[in-house]
Amino acid sequence: MSAAAVPHTESVQLAAAGRRVFQVEAQALEAVGARIGEAFASACSLILASPGRLVCTGMGKSGHVARKIAATLASTGTPAFFVHPGEAGHGDLGMITDTDIVLALSYSGESDEVLMLLPALRRQGNKVIAMTGREHSTLAREADIHLDVNVPAEACPLHLAPTSSTTASLAMGDALAVALLEARGFTADDFARSHPAGSLGRRLLLHVTDVMHGGEELPCVGEEASVAEALVEMSRKRLGMTAIAAADGTLAGIFTDGDLRRALDRGIDVRQAGIAEVMTRNPRTIDATQMATEAAHLMEQHRINGLVVIDGERRPVGALNVHDLLRARVV
Template identity: 55%
Template sequence: MSQTTAFIEAGKRTVAIESQAVSALQARIDQQFVKACEIILACQGRVIVTGMGKSGHIGGKMAATFASTGTPAFFVHPGEASHGDLGMVTKNDVVIAISNSGSSAEVLTLIPLFKRMQINIISMTGNPNSPLAQAADVNLDISIKEEACPLDLAPTSSTTVTLVMGDALAVALLEARGFTKEEFAFSHPGGALGRRLLIRASDLMHSGTELPKVSPDSLLSSALVEMTRTGFGMTTIVDSNDQLIGVFTDGDLRRNVDQGINLATATMAQVMNKKPKAIKASLLAAEALNVMEQRKITALVVEDDNNHPVGLLHMHDILRAGIV
C-alpha cells in the first residue's frame, strides 16, 4: 500500500468512526437532556463548564458557544479551581462537569464543594455508573463504541461526541430563549457578523446637503449640475411638500439621449423614473445591499415615514464598511 493510499484510508476511517459516534447521540436526546436544559434555563447565574485535558479544551469551546448564544457561561480549569479560581463560582450558578471516564480526580475533587454550595451539577460522561455521573443531578451520556485512534487511546470520537452534545444544548437553549440575530450581533461587534447584523442604513447614509435634490420642473441641465455636485450619479426629485416623487440617474440620462430627447429643454418631470425604490433608515445595510444587487443599482434613497427623502445610501459605503 502506498503512503498516499494509507493517508486517504486513515482519514476516511476516522470520519466514518466519528460519524457513527455522533449518529448514536440521537437516541440520547431524552428526558435527561430535557432536564439539563430546564436546569440551565432556570439558572439565575452562569453556567460553569469544567473538565480536564482534552475534555477541558472541548469545555472551553462549549462555554464560548453558550456565552455567544444567550446563555452566560465561562470555563473554569479544575486544577486552577482548587487553587483559588473556585471563588468565581456562586451559589446561583450551574456546573457542567465533563469527563469521559467520569473518574477525573481533578474534577471529582470539586464535586463536594459544589454540593456544599447547593449548585446543580450536570455531568457529561461516557460511563453512567462512574463517580461523577452518580454524583450529578443529571448525566448526559457521551459514551462511544471506539475512538478513531487505532490505539484506542487518544480522545477523538469521544471529544467529537462531547462537542456535539454541547452544541445540542446550546441550540436548544437558544431557541427556548427566543434568542435573536440582533442579540447575537451584540456579542460579536468586532467581526463581520456584527457588522452585518448591527449596521443600518442610517449609520452609512449621506444626508443634509450631501443628498441631491431637484424639483420636477427643474431643467435636465440643472439636475446634471446637482448630480455633479454630490457625485453619486443620481438625484432625487421632490415635490413642493418635499415628498419623493422620482429619481434620475446616469443610466436614465443615457437612455434619454438614445431616445433623442432635447437636453436643453427637458424637465425632470419628463425624464425621471417615477417609481423610485426607497428604503427606511432602520433597514440593515446588508439587506440594502441585497436590494441593490437584485435591482442592479448602486444607490438607494432613504426616506422617513412621511415619504420625505432623508438620505442616500451608496453601495460603495456598504462595501467600505466591510459588509459583504
C-alpha cells in the first residue's frame, strides 16, 4: 500500500504512535542521563588505566547494543571488541586476557549466558563493568562497577519489546566513548587513521599536497609575461588559471578564465597587453600543509573555482581546482 493510499485516520494514528515513541525514549534518556555520576567516572578511570582492551558482551538485544558500543569505542581510541557470551562459554573466553576489562550488558541483570562467565572472569582477575536496569540484580551486585540504565517505561505499548532500554544503553555506550575520547585527547587525525577506507577518513587524511598540481604541472608565468604567454600556459596545464610569480619568486597574482572575460569586457587588447595589467593581485591562496577539506571550504566560502598553493615564503608551489577535489571525493 502506498503512502497516498493510507486512510487519513489511520495515517494520523500511525504518526501519533511514532511521535509517542520519541517522547517516551526522550524521557528515558533524560532520566538515565541525570543519574550519570561517580560510577560513570569510576568506569572511565578504570578503562583509561587499563593496559588491556575493553571486551563488550551481552545476549539478545543487549548483545546487539554491546556490539555497537564496541565498534564506537574502537573507532574513537579505546581498543574494544565484542564477544558473544554463548560462544565465550565454548572457547571464545580465550580471546579475553587477564589485562582486559569486561563491559557486560543485561537489562535484567540476570541473563544466564552472561552470569555464567563471571566465575571464569573472576579467576582470571578481570574487572567487570555491568550495565543493567536493575541495581539489585545478580550482575549488578557481582560487578566491580554498575552503570544504571533503568528507564521509566519501554516505548513498546506492551511493555515487552526492548525499546527505551536499548536506546538508553546505546546512549550510555556513546557517553563512555565520548568521555574516554576527550580524556585521551583523541583528534580528528586519530579518527581518520582508523577510518582510512571511509569517505570521512579520506576527507580528514587528505592534505592539499595530495591533490594539488605541483612541479611541472603547476601553471605559472613571470610578472613580465604577456597575456598571450599566460594563455598558452593555461591551455597547456588545463586548470583554467595560472599563477603569476614576481621577480623574487613570490606570488604576485593569479590569472583565470574570469580575468580574461573581464579584460575583454574592458576592451583591453589581450594580444598586446602584459599579464600585470589584467591579473588579480592578492588572490585567495592556501598553504601546502593544510587539509584538502580546508581548500574546499575556502572555495565554497569565496565562490571561486581554483586556488594557488603557496609555501611558507609565499612562493607558488602548486595549484588545484574544484575538479581535483571532486576527483579525490573530498566534496
